[in-house]
Amino acid sequence: MEPAEIALTPTDPALSYEELELAFRNRGMPLEAMRYDITPTGMHYLLIHWDIPDLDLSAWRLSVGGAVDRPIELTLDDLRRRPAVTMPVTMECAGNGRARFSPRPEGQPWLHEAIGTAEWTGTPLRHVLEEAGLAEDVVDVVFTGADIGIQGDVRQEYQRSLALEDATREEVLLAYEMNGRPLEPQHGAPLRLLVPGWYGMTSVKWLTRIEALTRPFDGFQQQAAYRMQQGDELGAYVTRMAARALMIPPGITDYPFRRRYLAPGPVSVRGRAWSGYGPIVRVEVGVDGAWSDAKLDEAVGRYAWRGWTFDWDATDGSHELSCRATDEAGNSQPLDQEWNAQGLGNNLVQRVVVHVQR
Ligand SMILES: Nc1nc2c(c(=O)[nH]1)N[C@H]1C(S)=C(S)[C@@H](COP(=O)(O)O)O[C@H]1N2
Numbered sequence: 001m002e003p004a005e006i007a008l009t010p011t012d013p014a015l016s017y018e019e020l021e022l023a024f025r026n027r028g029m030p031l032e033a034m035r036y037d038i039t040p041t042g043m044h045y046l047l048i049h050w051d052i053p054d055l056d057l058s059a060w061r062l063s064v065g066g067a068v069d070r071p072i073e074l075t076l077d078d079l080r081r082r083p084a085v086t087m088p089v090t091m092e093c094a095g096n097g098r099a100r101f102s103p104r105p106e107g108q109p110w111l112h113e114a115i116g117t118a119e120w121t122g123t124p125l126r127h128v129l130e131e132a133g134l135a136e137d138v139v140d141v142v143f144t145g146a147d148i149g150i151q152g153d154v155r156q157e158y159q160r161s162l163a164l165e166d167a168t169r170e171e172v173l174l175a176y177e178m179n180g181r182p183l184e185p186q187h188g189a190p191l192r193l194l195v196p197g198w199y200g201m202t203s204v205k206w207l208t209r210i211e212a213l214t215r216p217f218d219g220f221q222q223q224a225a226y227r228m229q230q231g232d233e234l235g236a237y238v239t240r241m242a243a244r245a246l247m248i249p250p251g252i253t254d255y256p257f258r259r260r261y262l263a264p265g266p267v268s269v270r271g272r273a274w275s276g277y278g279p280i281v282r283v284e285v286g287v288d289g290a291w292s293d294a295k296l297d298e299a300v301g302r303y304a305w306r307g308w309t310f311d312w313d314a315t316d317g318s319h320e321l322s323c324r325a326t327d328e329a330g331n332s333q334p335l336d337q338e339w340n341a342q343g344l345g346n347n348l349v350q351r352v353v354v355h356v357q358r
């Protein structure tokens with residue numbers, strides 16, 4: 001079973017020991033898990049900057065303070081007694097695709113797999129903020145996790161903020177369940193923020209503090225990290241998920257090289273597509289660079305991915321399959337991606353080489 005043509009390794013070679021260490025800690029979702037509408041919890045991707053914090057759940061409280069009229073402290077039971085919302089949400093790491101940049105930026109070396117769709121249960125943040133009574137001049141709301149580490153030589157708690165108008169959107173949840181079970185330690189137990197449509201860094205895990213600020217938040221994860229950096233130029237802030245389609249690589253694979261083989265004839269190529277900028281309206285599949293439309297399923301939810309299918313008549317030889325999504329706002333995916341120093345927002349089209357033979 002020698003392939004006629006070997007796929008180019010789609011990443012710069014020689015991962016460092018440190019990158020391997022990160023990659024083992026932060027698992028990706030096997031792409032075949034896109035067959036499930038809802039990703040089983042153990043297959044959902046993970047991204048943890050430092051270590052999973054050692055939280056004493058019996059002493060855990062959420063404090064809501066800063067520029068508010070009535071600072072409050074809530075136990076998990078208090079939060080569970082509040083109105084609950086359950087919704088499927090597709091989450092993606094902003095660094096997804098990082099290892100497909102050349103040169104490869106430092107960090108978790110994702111190819112495509114930093115993705116998952118879970119059914120999250122929680123209570124809307126907005127009502128909690130209303131209860132605390134935000135001051136008139138609040139501009140940002142800061143979310144602090146219990147994990148502490150060092151990044152960019154700065155010792156810090158994990159903190160991200162949202163502008164007032166984003167923090168008070170109705171879909172933003174304080175989530176305590178994932179797929180019908182209490183949050184697991186690696187996903188932020190006992191409570192995390194969940195910001196549908198945004199890249200994952202916004203959804204602060206192990207949440208302990210919410211603070212309203214009357215000035216823009218200047219923390220490291222907000223101002224230095226998650227920027228489309230070019231040299232000294234920090235560049236645009238990374239916010240919502242760029243449009244993306246991924247396919248389940250068809251056929252069977254060899255181990256350990258993961259070359260793919262397929263018999264000639266009809267094959268249903270399937271995948272998922274999503275965007276943080278609105279519903280997906282189109283998915284195209286490329287066969288050796290010739291694009292055709294895929295059939296779209298209903299989206300799993302307002303903030304969750306949409307399945308797609310492409311019926312292909314596979315012919316003998318080696319072929320390159322690719323896919324690209326377009327969202328309602330007209331955003332699509334590039335065939336050539338502009339590099340950035342942090343390796344963020346790389347929604348370059350996926351390419352899968354398959355060897356079709358009897
Ligand atoms: N406190 C805290 N929250 C965090 C992180 C973290 O390291 N610490 N990582 C963020 C990033 S970069 C991502 S992509 C998501 C990943 O969430 P998951 O591991 O549940 O998939 O969590 C975000 N929330």
Ligand SMILES: [Mo]
Binds near residue numbers: 200
């Ligand atoms: Mo991330």
